[in-house]
Amino acid sequence: YIGIPSDIVNTEITVDAGKLDYSIPRNPQDTQEAALKDIIRAIQQAKNPIILADACVLRNNMKKELAELVKVSGFPVYVAPMSIDVVDHDLPSYRGCYSGSSSLDQVKKEVLSADLILELGSEQTDVNTGGFTYGLDTSKIIEFHTFVTKVFYSTYEKVSMQELLPLVIKHFPSSANIDPASIERSLGPRARRADTPPGEVIVQDYFWNKMTEYFPERSIIVTETGTANLGAFNVDLPKDCIFISQLLWGSIGYTVPATLGAAVADRSRRTFLVVGDGSFQLTVQEISSMLHHGVCPIILLINNDGYLIEKLIHGRDRKYNDIQMWEYAESFNT
Amino acid sequence: YIGIPSDIVNTEITVDAGKLDYSIPRNPQDTQEAALKDIIRAIQQAKNPIILADACVLRNNMKKELAELVKVSGFPVYVAPMSIDVVDHDLPSYRGCYSGSSSLDQVKKEVLSADLILELGSEQTDVNTGGFTYGLDTSKIIEFHTFVTKVFYSTYEKVSMQELLPLVIKHFPSSANIDPASIERSLGPRARRADTPPGEVIVQDYFWNKMTEYFPERSIIVTETGTANLGAFNVDLPKDCIFISQLLWGSIGYTVPATLGAAVADRSRRTFLVVGDGSFQLTVQEISSMLHHGVCPIILLINNDGYLIEKLIHGRDRKYNDIQMWEYAESFNT
Numbered sequence: 001y002i003g004i005p006s007d008i009v010n011t012e013i014t015v016d017a018g019k020l021d022y023s024i025p026r027n028p029q030d031t032q033e034a035a036l037k038d039i040i041r042a043i044q045q046a047k048n049p050i051i052l053a054d055a056c057v058l059r060n061n062m063k064k065e066l067a068e069l070v071k072v073s074g075f076p077v078y079v080a081p082m083s084i085d086v087v088d089h090d091l092p093s094y095r096g097c098y099s100g101s102s103s104l105d106q107v108k109k110e111v112l113s114a115d116l117i118l119e120l121g122s123e124q125t126d127v128n129t130g131g132f133t134y135g136l137d138t139s140k141i142i143e144f145h146t147f148v149t150k151v152f153y154s155t156y157e158k159v160s161m162q163e164l165l166p167l168v169i170k171h172f173p174s175s176a177n178i179d180p181a182s183i184e185r186s187l188g189p190r191a192r193r194a195d196t197p198p199g200e201v202i203v204q205d206y207f208w209n210k211m212t213e214y215f216p217e218r219s220i221i222v223t224e225t226g227t228a229n230l231g232a233f234n235v236d237l238p239k240d241c242i243f244i245s246q247l248l249w250g251s252i253g254y255t256v257p258a259t260l261g262a263a264v265a266d267r268s269r270r271t272f273l274v275v276g277d278g279s280f281q282l283t284v285q286e287i288s289s290m291l292h293h294g295v296c297p298i299i300l301l302i303n304n305d306g307y308l309i310e311k312l313i314h315g316r317d318r319k320y321n322d323i324q325m326w327e328y329a330e331s332f333n334t
Numbered sequence: 335y336i337g338i339p340s341d342i343v344n345t346e347i348t349v350d351a352g353k354l355d356y357s358i359p360r361n362p363q364d365t366q367e368a369a370l371k372d373i374i375r376a377i378q379q380a381k382n383p384i385i386l387a388d389a390c391v392l393r394n395n396m397k398k399e400l401a402e403l404v405k406v407s408g409f410p411v412y413v414a415p416m417s418i419d420v421v422d423h424d425l426p427s428y429r430g431c432y433s434g435s436s437s438l439d440q441v442k443k444e445v446l447s448a449d450l451i452l453e454l455g456s457e458q459t460d461v462n463t464g465g466f467t468y469g470l471d472t473s474k475i476i477e478f479h480t481f482v483t484k485v486f487y488s489t490y491e492k493v494s495m496q497e498l499l500p501l502v503i504k505h506f507p508s509s510a511n512i513d514p515a516s517i518e519r520s521l522g523p524r525a526r527r528a529d530t531p532p533g534e535v536i537v538q539d540y541f542w543n544k545m546t547e548y549f550p551e552r553s554i555i556v557t558e559t560g561t562a563n564l565g566a567f568n569v570d571l572p573k574d575c576i577f578i579s580q581l582l583w584g585s586i587g588y589t590v591p592a593t594l595g596a597a598v599a600d601r602s603r604r605t606f607l608v609v610g611d612g613s614f615q616l617t618v619q620e621i622s623s624m625l626h627h628g629v630c631p632i633i634l635l636i637n638n639d640g641y642l643i644e645k646l647i648h649g650r651d652r653k654y655n656d657i658q659m660w661e662y663a664e665s666f667n668t
Contacts (some may be wrong), residue, residue, distance in 0.1 A: 006647055006648060007648075249337075281619050282619065284618075284619055285615050285616065285619070288615060288657070288658040288660065289657075289658065291658050292656070292657065292658040313340055314341075322626070323622070323623075323626065324622040324625050324626040326622065326668060328668075330667075330668040331668040333664075334660060334661035334664040334665040334668070
């Protein structure tokens with residue numbers, strides 16, 4: 001608990017003249033040049049290079065630079081569960097979501113057989129890595145981070161991808177360029193989730209394959225931690241979608257207010273929320289705020305009959321993992 | 335955020351043999367004897383002594399000792415907003431709630447004219463003291479605390495009321511005993527909230543005078559921080575009631591889950607919740623848990639049309655203090 005006097009916002013303080021400096025600190029130039037040289041050499045020598053783009057590309061607002069790198073390199077590109085929307089899924093070089101042993105078999109095979117991985121903005125948490133089953137070989141990975149760059153076993157301190165990546169693009173060796181059309185020739189068609197026929201039980205494969213048909217371009221798709229999120233890993237997004245999930249902390253209940261925020265932030269997009277009933281009940285009152293703010297996201301509520309993921313982790317038959325069933329749709333008429 | 339591995343509860347650790355020692359540390363004996371001597375002498379010399387009992391009497395589970403002190407002394411007894419239920423309101427020596435300038439005029443007059451105040455378990459926060467308007471004279475106050483005792487300007491370190499208060503009762507000077515019946519003769523009838531006739535607007539005086547008629551003995555009454563709580567200061571409780579409020583941190587939304595907890599903890603009592611609509615919406619889903627656990631408290635929902643207290647503090651016409659109106663009763667049918 002932090003107590004803050006309610007009138008603190010009215011307190012006048014003295015601030016040094018001048019504007020706040022929002023510029024990003026420059027990378028140390030000698031270190032950066034050394035890193036750049038190593039990276040260019042590694043790219044020239046690679047036979048099966050790939051790009052693996054993760055959450056911090058989004059956090060650093062570098063989708064444009066990533067698109068440029070994908071274009072200039074022609075390398076096959078993979079995303080992580082926390083960055084599904086980081087590249088355009090319509091690109092011929094887009095190959096799917098890599099999350100260790102949770103990946104589609106073919107995606108796993110492709111990533112593991114690469115001889116060079118340009119890993120951008122990686123955030124290796126439990127769920128984002130398929131429970132720490134990445135299994136990638138350091139001797140093949142170049143890591144671009146927010147505050148550091150690593151080329152195989154070498155660390156280049158304070159070399160941020162924000163300054164370095166544009167330089168890599170600028171100096172990209174033309175010899176390395178792969179024709180995107182040739183990727184499918186060599187790797188075969190992109191891995192996709194099994195085409196499951198409708199049945200009595202709605203399985204994740206069926207649900208997500210079906211759902212994506214309904215997402216228009218420019219949708220915002222929010223998926224709650226748990227069943228919704230785990231199922232969404234291999235979703236195929238239409239053009240220019242924003243995909244919001246919260247794997248880093250695993251806080252259930254996050255998505256209902258997040259959906260409100262997203263829908264208010266850009267009313268020109270269609271917003272979808274996919275959430276289980278357990279998480280939904282934690283922050284349900286934000287539906288009221290949605291009505292109050294006049295936004296109308298589409299909510300897909302998965303009836304898990306309680307805290308399903310919790311049941312799977314611990315206490316399958318415990319009462320504390322059960323919740324009261326509601327007549328959800330009718331509740332919001334009142 | 336604190337991350338805790340979900341399997342930590344299954345980890346075996348080595349603990350020294352023997353049971354946990356729950357006993358309270360003994361007071362330093364010489365210091366305690368000196369304090370006791372000073373206290374007894376002060377009581378013998380007092381002409382208009384009173385008792386002011388506050389929250390830490392409840393926290394230290396000392397209602398019984400307080401009742402004993404009230405009985406053996408016969409002194410008029412006052413409570414604070416955080417300890418309304420600490421003494422039986424049917425006692426002839428019970429005189430009401432003292433909270434500085436927020437008190438009923440007569441209560442304030444009585445407390446301020448005392449020449450000795452036995453102040454038990456005082457918790458002097460903003461709301462509990464009428465915004466720090468206690469205005470009591472240190473030269474008249476004996477403070478009994480959880481870890482210290484103060485007699486006027488002297489501090490007796492580590493002398494806890496848990497050990498000291500029974501000694502004060504045991505050695506209470508018989509000369510000091512006041513006949514409870516004589517209190518009303520000297521002070522007049524106990525101060526009560528104005529008897530307000532029903533009108534178009536429901537005012538706090540009318541509401542709380544009326545409500546108390548409906549509380550049976552042994553009720554649990556929970557009042558939310560804000561309008562509900564501020565109005566409840568001068569409530570007259572039937573025998574053996576439990577009064578739950580949360581003035582210390584001022585966290586709105588506290589009472590809905592607190593009501594669930596109280597109702598589950600003692601299903602033999604009738605539980606009442608008085609809460610404003612702003613606070614209610616913050617934690618409304620615990621109503622679902624009430625249904626799930628089969629408890630049925632009576633909820634009095636005050637339609638303030640938004641965050642009323644927040645409006646009064648700051649932003650009277652600001653949109654962020656407005657909320658969406660619900661058809662509350664119907665919501666819970668679904």
